[in-house]
Amino acid sequence: MRAGLGAALVVVLVLGIGLWLGGAEIAWARTLYQDTGEAYRAYAERWPESRHMPEARARQDNRDWQRASAGGSIAELRAYLEEHPRGAYVGPARQLEDDLRWQEAQAAGTIPELDRYLFEHPTGLHAATARQQVEGLQWAEARATAAIPAYAGYLSMYPGGRYAADARAAIDDLQWATAQSAGTPDGFDAYQGAQPAGRHLQEAARNADELRWSQAREAGTAEAIAAYLAQQPSGAHVADAHAAIDDLQWQAAATAGTIEAYEGYLGQRPDGRHVQDAHDGIEGVHWQQARAADTPAAYLAYLRQYPSGRFRDEARERYAAFRAPVPGAAYVGTTVTGAPVRVAVDADGTSVVRLDFGLAADQPGAVPPPVAATDCYTVASLSLRGPGPIDDGDRAFSVSQHGVMDLASGAGAIAAEAAARGSFSDGQASGVLELHFVDQPLCDGRPIAWTASAPR
Numbered sequence: 001m002r003a004g005l006g007a008a009l010v011v012v013l014v015l016g017i018g019l020w021l022g023g024a025e026i027a028w029a030r031t032l033y034q035d036t037g038e039a040y041r042a043y044a045e046r047w048p049e050s051r052h053m054p055e056a057r058a059r060q061d062n063r064d065w066q067r068a069s070a071g072g073s074i075a076e077l078r079a080y081l082e083e084h085p086r087g088a089y090v091g092p093a094r095q096l097e098d099d100l101r102w103q104e105a106q107a108a109g110t111i112p113e114l115d116r117y118l119f120e121h122p123t124g125l126h127a128a129t130a131r132q133q134v135e136g137l138q139w140a141e142a143r144a145t146a147a148i149p150a151y152a153g154y155l156s157m158y159p160g161g162r163y164a165a166d167a168r169a170a171i172d173d174l175q176w177a178t179a180q181s182a183g184t185p186d187g188f189d190a191y192q193g194a195q196p197a198g199r200h201l202q203e204a205a206r207n208a209d210e211l212r213w214s215q216a217r218e219a220g221t222a223e224a225i226a227a228y229l230a231q232q233p234s235g236a237h238v239a240d241a242h243a244a245i246d247d248l249q250w251q252a253a254a255t256a257g258t259i260e261a262y263e264g265y266l267g268q269r270p271d272g273r274h275v276q277d278a279h280d281g282i283e284g285v286h287w288q289q290a291r292a293a294d295t296p297a298a299y300l301a302y303l304r305q306y307p308s309g310r311f312r313d314e315a316r317e318r319y320a321a322f323r324a325p326v327p328g329a330a331y332v333g334t335t336v337t338g339a340p341v342r343v344a345v346d347a348d349g350t351s352v353v354r355l356d357f358g359l360a361a362d363q364p365g366a367v368p369p370p371v372a373a374t375d376c377y378t379v380a381s382l383s384l385r386g387p388g389p390i391d392d393g394d395r396a397f398s399v400s401q402h403g404v405m406d407l408a409s410g411a412g413a414i415a416a417e418a419a420a421r422g423s424f425s426d427g428q429a430s431g432v433l434e435l436h437f438v439d440q441p442l443c444d445g446r447p448i449a450w451t452a453s454a455p456r
Contacts, residue, residue, distance in 0.1 A: 024050045031056065037063035058088070065089035074100050095125065102126040111137050132162075139163040148174050169199070176200040185211045185231075206236070213237040222248045243273065250274035259285050280310070287311045295392040296324035297350040325349050325390060325424040326454045333452030335433065338369040341450045343422070343429050351387035352397050355420050357433065357450075358382060372435055376443030377414070379435060384420055396423040415439055420450075427454045 024047045031043040040060035044053055061084050068080035069092070077097040081090060098121050105117040105126075114134045118127060135158055142150040151167040151174075158164060172195050179191035179200075188208035192201060209232050216228035225241045225248070232238070246269055253265035254277070262278040262285070269275065283306055290298040299319040303312060325331075327349035333341045335357065344354040358371040359381035372379040388399035400419035415438035422431020432447040 024052070028052045028056075035059070035063070037067060061087040061089065065093065068093065069096060072100070074104075098124045098126065102130070105130065135161055135163070139167075142167065143170075146170075146174075171195075172198045172200070176204070179204060179207075183211075185215075208232075209235040209237065213241070216241065217244070220248075246272045246274065250277065253278065254281065257281070257285070283309055283311075287315075290315065294318075296322040297348055297392070300324075300327060300349055322392070322395070324395065325429065326427075329454050331429045331452035331454050333429070333450060335371060335448050335450040337371065337373070337448060339371040340368050341452050343452050345390075346387065349390070351389045352399055352422075353386045353388075355384045355386075355399055356382070371433070372445050372448055374435075374443050374445040376437065376440055382418060382433075384418055390424065394423060395425060396421070398422075422450075428452070429454075 027043055027047060028050065031039045037060045040056045040063065043050070044056045044060065047053070050056070064080050064083060065087065068076040069089075074097055077093050077100070080087070080093050081097070084090065087093075101117050101120060102124070105113040108114075111134055114130045114137070117124070118130050118134070121127060124130075138154050138157060139161075142154040148171050151171045154161070155164060155167050155171075161167075175191050175194050176198070179187040181187075185208045188204040188211070191198065191204045192208070195201060195204075198204070212228050212232055213235065216224045219225075222245050225245050228235070229238060229241050229245075235241075249265050249268055250272065253261040253274075255261075259282050262281040265272065265278050266275060272278075286302055286305060287309070290302040296319050299315045299322075302309065302315050303319065306312065309315070325345045327345060328347045329345050331341075331343040331345070333343075335341055339358045340356075342354075342356045343352060344356075345351070346353045358368055358379065370378045370380050371382050384399045384401045386399045388397040390397045398419065398421045400417065402415075402417050404413040404415050417436040417438060418433065419436075420431060420433045422429055428451065430449070430451040432449050434447045435445060437443045
């Protein structure tokens with residue numbers, strides 16, 4: 001029983017396989033008869049294990065390609081490529097699709113269509129030509145607009161493009177036209193900033209310089225000209241500007257006419273064109289001050305400051321007219337009692353700094369007569385220290401001193417007051433000396449006259 005059942009199953013299996021194989025073969029014969037891409041596709045889907053599968057796929061590829069190439073449309077070619085990404089005709093299909101897409105872009109002749117072609121075929125057969133045409137159209141649009149943003153837009157896309165030099169030249173010319181239209185230093189500066197190597201760079205720099213110099217001269221102030229120098233440190237008018245500031249500062253000093261103003265000019269312009277004028281101005285002010293004071297001291301001060309000054313002769317004449325004492329001299333003479341006298345004048349000739357009488361005034365040698373002799377005392381030596389100002393009018397002076405006199409006998413000292421009065425005239429000094437003994441007023445003597453002469 002079992003053996004019979006097994007045999008039956010084998011018979012059924014063999015019959016089934018035979019039927020299946022017969023169906024595949026029958027279907028394949030029918031497919032060959034139809035000989036279309038759709039028929040081969042259907043067969044392959046129905047009989048995936050058939051021995052005719054490779055041929056079915058190859059024939060489908062061939063028939064689909066024939067239909068796509070015969071149809072000549074992008075859609076059909078793309079359908080073929082999608083169906084057969086590894087088909088035998090992929091290369092020709094892609095080339096034909098590239099050509100058709102290129103023909104469409106050429107027919108449109110627009111940037112969007114050319115960009116679309118490049119997007120779809122970045123390495124296509126016509127990519128290089130497409131890019132050149134896009135650049136040409138971009139340049140044509142920029143030229144038609146003739147505006148800086150349009151040219152700048154072209155350069156941003158094609159910094160090394162075929163028309164890059166023309167674009168830069170066009171921007172240069174437009175910016176130059178803007179600067180000329182403004183006609184201001186700032187406008188020309190803006191051009192130089194935007195075009196550091198521009199074709200109009202030198203002219204722009206020259207125009208900015210000339211305009212700023214013109215503005216500075218029109219303002220006519222040192223501040224305005226200094227501003228020109230700050231803005232145009234290498235300008236064509238730098239030397240003129242320095243000279244103009246020099247002149248303006250000198251004019252201000254000369255108008256003020258004061259020592260401070262002249263010294264201020266010298267401080268600002270130690271090498272200025274009016275340095276000598278400033279020094280002459282200072283001397284002139286000092287001379288006017290001397291004339292206004294009209295004193296020997298004033299004239300002497302002028303002569304000492306300007307020994308070779310422009311007014312030295314007049315200063316000497318006026319100083320001499322005052323019969324003033326000789327500055328720094330020691331006048332030598334005697335009292336009526338025959339005692340030596342020496343009168344020392346200060347270096348300016350304006351005061352008596354010391355008067356010596358008797359032994360204090362004498363040179364080493366014989367003992368001189370006493371300065372004063374009273375019923376009580378004999379004064380052999382006396383020195384009075386100033387200063388004693390010399391009056392500018394009558395040339396009079398006085399020097400007094402309080403102190404004690406040592407007694408020659410060695411018995412002590414006595415309080416005393418001494419006062420010398422005198423005046424200068426024609427190289428002579430004369431006056432009187434008065435002594436007052438504080439504790440012994442009855443011992444006071446009469447005034448003692450004295451005279452002294454200037455050294456010759």
